[in-house]
Amino acid sequence: MPSIELVNVTVDIPVYNARGRSLKTMVFERAIGGAMQARERGDIVVIRALENVTASFASGDRIGLIGHNGAGKTTLLRVMSGVYQPTTGAARIVGQTGTLTDLMAGMDPEATGYENIVYRGILLGRSYAEAKAHIPEIEAFSELGAYLDLPIRTYSSGMLLRLAFAITTGVRPPILLMDEMISAGDAGFVEKASQRLHDVISSASILVISSHVQNVIQEFCNRVLWLEHGKVVMDGKPDEVLAAYHGHPGSNG
């Protein structure tokens, strides 16, 4: 049974500049010590992206993450996908996670559409044979026809999106993480794509979606987590949290 358990999750992201990253600085820091050390240390800015986030999500939960830019939504998604390990605290994720965020990740512009279907399929955790088996379905869905034999650098951005969308939504992870609703491309494709997206979302056991769009949250979520400065401000039913979010000073909605 898929589940996510976050206990006091804190994520500190160090930001190094050229000096902070250099080995020389570190060596001289040791040699000189004292006051210099304090000044050199100041070069490393640490951003606390999440602070003591505690939450647990179970099967059936449809969680919306809201908050202003920089509130920690993407960081939290990255903790749940296993990219970031909490600096302190614990994150326990049971079940395979899948992200519908960066659709183009792992696509090679020089490779043909068919080759990219296989590359991207393998990156998403399929075997070579499984990735190949998805070709007919992706062919049909993307309606790209003979273009699939051409390098994808020759595609228009709309065609690229169709292909990436068709490949990525072919997987059905039990835990689905989304950073903003992905857009569905040109007008003719919208209907089909949104149908497919609904399928993916409804087949997921747990959905976590971060969005600035109220309609998306209201349509898909049964629970909302409001983050501000890396902390959970409110966790509850969509209506209540959205009302509080829009009511609080500094809200832009």
Next chain:
Amino acid sequence: MAQRPPTLAPGGKMLHIEPRARALRRANPIRKAPFERSYRPMSGYVSKAVADIVLGLRAWRIWVMLASTDIRKRYRRSRIGQFWITASMGMLVLGLGLLYSNIFGMAISEYLPYVAINIVLWGLVSGLVNDGCTAFVDAEAYMKNLGLPKCSFVLRSAFRNMLVTGHNVLIIVAVMLYFAMPVSLTSLLFIPAMIVIVLNGVWMGLLLGTMSARFRDIPQTVASIMQVVFFLTPVMFHPRQLSANAQGVLDYNPFAALLAIAREPLFGNVPRTHDIVFACGMLVIGWLIVIPFFGKFRDRVVYWL
């Protein structure tokens, strides 16, 4: 059971993200037995590293695909494609062989096979070291978007170098055929020797890759050092050409040992015990150092990118 060992899901995903001891004390104060403190951290790091490597090996499809795509990308739209690797290496070996056999006053039939084998092996060793440095830095986009086992990217760079070497081995075969070098059972020692080289390269990649993510001067430093090491290692010259003292110094060059264990079988000789012990000792000690090191810093790498 304060800290459960990481468990594996059928999907190959790590289920339990090993929490830090400090956080656990706060989260589950009752479960923490006092005696655990003394040995937990080290074994925690070891199990973390081992879990990552096991998952990385299971995700072989990903790094095999990434490595072969890396090579394919480099030679896309060229007519002979990745056989440019073989072609350019062939030209280098031929040029070096003809010129330096003259300079050193050695017969071509003696010098050219020697330099051909050495250059190919050196290409593998230096490739493993240099690409290991950039394994994580180059994979930033993947590492920030996909929760893949971290060692996958070191395995990718190691496998890429194995593929390149696979193309270069054709040169060795051609040279051995041309000079009618005898092949015996001893020659088969070449294969375990190559495995020892690659496994050494993987621990170096894990170590240097992690350090390079944090300190961006390391790839350049290592590349410069490797250039010097090239001249200090018997690649172009033969140890026989050195004085006895200098030959003694060569015994302390780990890269000389790595090259020797793979080269000597091709000349029909069993490698010197010294070289075998050195290369295998490096393998064992290197991994013993790298496993806790990688376990400790594995989680930090993505923050450094």
